[in-house]
Amino acid sequence: METLNTLWATTGIASLSFGALVMIVVGLLLIYLAIVHKFEPLLLLPIGFGAVLTNIPLAGMNEAGGVLYTLYSSGVATGLFPLLIFLGVGAMTDFSALLANPRMLLLGAAAQFGIFATLVGAVALNLVPGVEFTIQQAAAIAIIGGADGPTAIYLSSQLAPELLGAIAVAAYSYMALVPVLQPPIMRLLTTKKEREIKMVQLKPVSKRARILFPLMVLILTFLLLPTAAPLIGMFCFGNLMRESGVVDRLSKAAQNELINLVTIFLGLAVGAQLTAGSFLTVQTLGILLLGAFAFCLGTAAGVLMAKLMNLVSKQEINPLIGAAGVSAVPMAARVVNQEGLRANQHNFLLMHAMGPNVAGVLGSAVAAGILLALAG
Amino acid sequence: METLNTLWATTGIASLSFGALVMIVVGLLLIYLAIVHKFEPLLLLPIGFGAVLTNIPLAGMNEAGGVLYTLYSSGVATGLFPLLIFLGVGAMTDFSALLANPRMLLLGAAAQFGIFATLVGAVALNLVPGVEFTIQQAAAIAIIGGADGPTAIYLSSQLAPELLGAIAVAAYSYMALVPVLQPPIMRLLTTKKEREIKMVQLKPVSKRARILFPLMVLILTFLLLPTAAPLIGMFCFGNLMRESGVVDRLSKAAQNELINLVTIFLGLAVGAQLTAGSFLTVQTLGILLLGAFAFCLGTAAGVLMAKLMNLVSKQEINPLIGAAGVSAVPMAARVVNQEGLRANQHNFLLMHAMGPNVAGVLGSAVAAGILLALAG
Amino acid sequence: METLNTLWATTGIASLSFGALVMIVVGLLLIYLAIVHKFEPLLLLPIGFGAVLTNIPLAGMNEAGGVLYTLYSSGVATGLFPLLIFLGVGAMTDFSALLANPRMLLLGAAAQFGIFATLVGAVALNLVPGVEFTIQQAAAIAIIGGADGPTAIYLSSQLAPELLGAIAVAAYSYMALVPVLQPPIMRLLTTKKEREIKMVQLKPVSKRARILFPLMVLILTFLLLPTAAPLIGMFCFGNLMRESGVVDRLSKAAQNELINLVTIFLGLAVGAQLTAGSFLTVQTLGILLLGAFAFCLGTAAGVLMAKLMNLVSKQEINPLIGAAGVSAVPMAARVVNQEGLRANQHNFLLMHAMGPNVAGVLGSAVAAGILLALAG
Amino acid sequence: MSDLFADTFEIMLAGMGGVFIFLILLTFAVGLLTKLCPEITAPKGGVDAQTPAKETPNVASSDNASAAAKLAAVTVAVQKYRQARGSAADQQE
Amino acid sequence: MSDLFADTFEIMLAGMGGVFIFLILLTFAVGLLTKLCPEITAPKGGVDAQTPAKETPNVASSDNASAAAKLAAVTVAVQKYRQARGSAADQQE
Amino acid sequence: MSDLFADTFEIMLAGMGGVFIFLILLTFAVGLLTKLCPEITAPKGGVDAQTPAKETPNVASSDNASAAAKLAAVTVAVQKYRQARGSAADQQE
Numbered sequence A, B, C: 001m002e003t004l005n006t007l008w009a010t011t012g013i014a015s016l017s018f019g020a021l022v023m024i025v026v027g028l029l030l031i032y033l034a035i036v037h038k039f040e041p042l043l044l045l046p047i048g049f050g051a052v053l054t055n056i057p058l059a060g061m062n063e064a065g066g067v068l069y070t071l072y073s074s075g076v077a078t079g080l081f082p083l084l085i086f087l088g089v090g091a092m093t094d095f096s097a098l099l100a101n102p103r104m105l106l107l108g109a110a111a112q113f114g115i116f117a118t119l120v121g122a123v124a125l126n127l128v129p130g131v132e133f134t135i136q137q138a139a140a141i142a143i144i145g146g147a148d149g150p151t152a153i154y155l156s157s158q159l160a161p162e163l164l165g166a167i168a169v170a171a172y173s174y175m176a177l178v179p180v181l182q183p184p185i186m187r188l189l190t191t192k193k194e195r196e197i198k199m200v201q202l203k204p205v206s207k208r209a210r211i212l213f214p215l216m217v218l219i220l221t222f223l224l225l226p227t228a229a230p231l232i233g234m235f236c237f238g239n240l241m242r243e244s245g246v247v248d249r250l251s252k253a254a255q256n257e258l259i260n261l262v263t264i265f266l267g268l269a270v271g272a273q274l275t276a277g278s279f280l281t282v283q284t285l286g287i288l289l290l291g292a293f294a295f296c297l298g299t300a301a302g303v304l305m306a307k308l309m310n311l312v313s314k315q316e317i318n319p320l321i322g323a324a325g326v327s328a329v330p331m332a333a334r335v336v337n338q339e340g341l342r343a344n345q346h347n348f349l350l351m352h353a354m355g356p357n358v359a360g361v362l363g364s365a366v367a368a369g370i371l372l373a374l375a376g
Numbered sequence D, E, F: 001m002s003d004l005f006a007d008t009f010e011i012m013l014a015g016m017g018g019v020f021i022f023l024i025l026l027t028f029a030v031g032l033l034t035k036l037c038p039e040i041t042a043p044k045g046g047v048d049a050q051t052p053a054k055e056t057p058n059v060a061s062s063d064n065a066s067a068a069a070k071l072a073a074v075t076v077a078v079q080k081y082r083q084a085r086g087s088a089a090d091q092q093e
């Protein structure tokens, strides 16, 4: 009889809390979005599953000794997992389009305006009663505008781990929503004539230039912004392995085994941060709001920068590609291509958009470094 | 001269102990069984090698700072490695046969009788002078009847780490011995006519059902048996990655890289627990005895349950497939198929046996959760 | 204004030190050698990159909490990474050539003279003012003569971690320089007639012998030299997985995923030890000098041993293959082949040189065990 | 001792009961699931589509099939060859 | 509060400035880099060399090309076959 | 200092001795091993069996060999093609 009581006491039903239930529904919702709507499934499926697991009462998977806790404390709190993902992303990134047209870096810079404007916005939200963001939290939220998952996770693990779950969910959700969020802004800020601009074909880039590029970025980082060195350094390491051509087996391991395994672990560990106490707050609403704000502002800033460049320079660029400066590789570049085709059936912008797209990755890593330096 | 003395003092011959020697022979025996008799080589080869390494005097590979100790403390004591293996197994498991015929779950339930009867048996062994099992130890031993390696390793790492080596060796050895242990019991409990029963072909199962199944199992676990959530949760996560179809690269990484690497580490770390002090005891004899007992009882219970179901229901099932309910995937299902063919050359039971076979995996994970709740 | 000051204070320019700058140049030099001159790129590219990253001021990547520190403390200080590499190397090594002609083991033994003579040489360098090597440091330096990267890294992580960076760089650099360092010595010590000696074709070796060989080595290690058990044990484990034929998927994982991933981590972590304080010392000059000395002496000893064996035995061997006894697999064997072809266009020595080559790996692991026993 | 026995016996009963309750509930749930998510008939067509492809090797003597198969062989082989040459070229570069 | 606001505003300005400085410097550096390391014209030849190979499947009827392609196909296939047999043999041994 | 020297010298002698003892014992052990586990003559047949296969590309004009090779090529290629199509189909599902 006592045994049955014990058994009953260890059922989930007996110790169900409303908050945990809601969070499990949130986890299932993320899984639904990942599977049915293909919302960044590589991350949102593990995150959603981690969210369900962490909220199962009595299982203690996110308490000391639990498997999710082990993954979080050894891989996320130390920054190891997001940096390894960034290493793999570096090994997967081809900078040819950017090297062929380095002015694209300006678009990647402009699109980071979303980050810094959101920083101010987050602090402004403090005027709303019940919301209280420190400058560290505001910085971690603002980086959502960087549209780069590992950067966002790394920065919030360093500046505001208590918000990490919400920030990661917001970052990946908005990256998945790029095809919905960006087009209206892109059309609003451009004329049909501008959208029809065809761009000149890109010159090929020498192998030597592609090898020296990551080293050059690294040296610039070392001289100007050492706080960005972990992110940019690992990224450049991956890219150098790729381009050097002498460590093919390591480069392939970084692009496949490493990134796949770490993605599984990172997703589960990040999902495990989605507990009722930390997620079901007014702050989370603020984060979701600010994230959308950041994405839209970054898109607008990229497009407007492209228009500004057309005023100054003779070689015209299609302002649509400015929107790819937020990164969200390669989704944003695809959206640009699609909008270009809408304007003119023969206007293929994909390759041209890859330049600002990868520039945006560097841009948001630089912005993260600055936030670590100034708000850290 | 002194140098030579030092050198002599550091030879293994000089510090040989009888116990270590016996354990090295045990390790070599496991390696022999793995290579020559193909006894679950993926696990027993690393376990055997780990057993040899851990017993080399003066090498200290299983002491603080040693490589086997590092693997054990970071991966086995935390439960991480068996859970990751379970994740990979989930990604490799196809539940179609079970979904096409869900009554098979009852066979997977019945076969767990081996576990619980063995629990009583282990406590009964306390009557033998010199044997003394606590209820935690009895539970860890009983789970050998689950015929599922990672489950057994996980449970004993949580309840009775001091018995982990012996329990893992017993579990994998008996799983390898399934083709020897099961057939006599199966034949004893069935008539030739029963063994000749042909089963109706399985209906195909929709993709949606296969996707929703792991989520359904997870929710049931959350509601009824949260203590089983680490095991069942990781298993369902792997299975969801497999079936969802949207994270193919993660699913493949879980089935290959992850499971292979973790198997190497887990095997070495488990083997390292096979020291003279913990293995050359009367308890180990008890464990080996009880393990065989558990396997045989589980097999019998599965077969008898199938016969009982035939009494109640009209759609006949071949009672042989009940034996597959102990899990030991896919060996037990193959044994069923073989016995079916022995009775009737045209009676192919493999696909039908896969249902109770995977049901047995769930069943023993459920049993592990109950043991954690009641004896933990 | 204050913000700008803070930002300036966090630039690398503001906190540049001369030592860090030199070390970054050293790192870039290693990367240059790896990419342009193919100097052991699999290790020297990550090591060079790690050296750059660790010397970026303010980034703190090698301080507690930094990613390089995390990799070093969990994987190198514990000996885990070099041992896992050795496991993978074991899985990649084919001992057929050695088993077909076991006398080749003597060449692998003789070539270790480089190690022990360098030990004396390192202690002798203490006579130079400003240089002060302990016996542990001397032993760690001497192992460079083993021409085996993981062995050198493992031994110095155990005996002299403060010299690890310099020792690893020296070891891999000289391994890359084998085609430059060895030929003059080989020609100096042999006559053209000797170099023209053709060797009899190797007999095939049975699968059973190839399976039993790693176990035999392991047992000999256990009896005679337990301090070498971590290195030789992991190596033999890899080789047994390879030859047993029953754990193909584990063997392939060890040869690919495991070795690739660990190489990335190990390289970065070793490179992170290349800080100004530990590298820009007179000691480093001594290490580079002694390393070259060790390589040359080992080569000479191998060649002379082969000549000695020709005096004693009737079945002639080409003394060039003695040079392969230093290991540096497979570079040294290729150099032997090339020198053989130079002497006689039809004299293919590659397969014959593989015997002493893999014997050299065992030889230096044995030497490492002896140094751990006597100088540890 | 007999207390431990009684406890263990109770665990056995509760345990077997628990396992059965869990898996019986799952049985009903799966029944419901497969009823709500039936397999659409399409896959049968899918199997049909695959069948001729599977038979190709057997009818390799018949002209059309073998021609197609040869083309496929050639295409694959040339791609392989080009890849091999391409990556070799990469490394020589 | 307004202090925090002012600080944040300053971070915004310094941040956007920093991002632009970094990436503008990088723009010039890349310009310099691509000027110093121009793409050699060789790749055009490389593309030419590749073109006929790419067309091979289309001209499979033309004699020479198809013969070469067939030879390649046969070579690859036989190698594959031998590998497969070889590894199977290994496991049966 | 000279003490350290003497010690080191002793380590050198003991070390070289140890290495030689270990590897000489291993030499004898291997000799014994290969004597006890001789290679069975089967492999020679195995090599013979392989030889014609290796020569196939050279004798591709000879009828039988080339027919077999072609069949192998076709089989492999069709399998590859089917695999490729199969996995593509999986992802489109």
Ligand code: NA
Binding pocket: A145, A146, A147, A148, A325, A326, A327, A328, A360, A361, A362, A363, A364, A365
């Ligand atoms: Na960005």
Ligand code: NA
Binding pocket: B145, B146, B147, B148, B325, B326, B327, B328, B360, B361, B362, B363, B364, B365
């Ligand atoms: Na089971």
Ligand code: NA
Binding pocket: C145, C146, C147, C148, C325, C326, C327, C328, C360, C361, C362, C363, C364, C365
């Ligand atoms: Na060596």
